[in-house]
Amino acid sequence: MGLESGIRQIVSEMKFHLLLVCVAISLGPIPQSEAGVTEEQMWSAGKLMRDVCLPKYPKVSVEMADNIRNGDIPNSKDTNCYINCILEMMQAIKKGKFQLESTLKQMDIMLPDSYKDEYRKGINLCKDSTVGLKNAPNCDPAHALLSCLKNNIKVFVFP
Secondary structure, X not given: OOHHHHHHHHHHHHHHHHHHHHHHHHHOOOOXXXXXXXXXXXXXXXXXXXXXXXXHOOOOXXXXXXXXXXXXXXXXHHHHXXXXXXXXXXXXXXXXXXXXXXXXXXXXXXXXXXXXXXXXXXXHHOOXXXXXXXXXXXXXXXXHHHHHHHHHOOOOOOO
C-alpha cells in the first residue's frame, strides 16, 4: 500500500468515526438497558448517513433516494453504489460482503425495539444474498441485499 492510499484510508476511517460520533450525539443519552432508539432518532441517524452518501453520487437525485427509501429499488450502478455507501456506513456490507454479526449489533443499537424481531428474521433470511456477487464495478451485492431485505421485512426502513 502506497503512502497516498494509506493516507486516504486513514482519512476515510477518521470521517467514519466522526460520523459515528455525530450519530451518537444526535441520538442523545441512551438508557442503560438494551432498549432501542425512538423512530425519530432512527430517522435522524439515517438522515446523517444519507447526507454523507448522496453528494458522492450526483446522478442519484433526492427523489431517487426517496423512492429507494419507499421500497422502489432500481438496479443501476449509481443507485446501487449509493445503497452500498449507506450499507457500509451501517456496517452491513464491507467490500461487497454481508456482515451478519455487525448488522445484528447495529440493528440492536439503531432500531426501535418494535422493529427488531422482524428485522432479525429478515436479516437471517438474507444472510447469503451477496454470496457470489462481485462488488466492482456496479455494487451489485448492495442491491441484492437491500432487495432481499425489502422482500422479507414487513416494515421496510432505509435512509
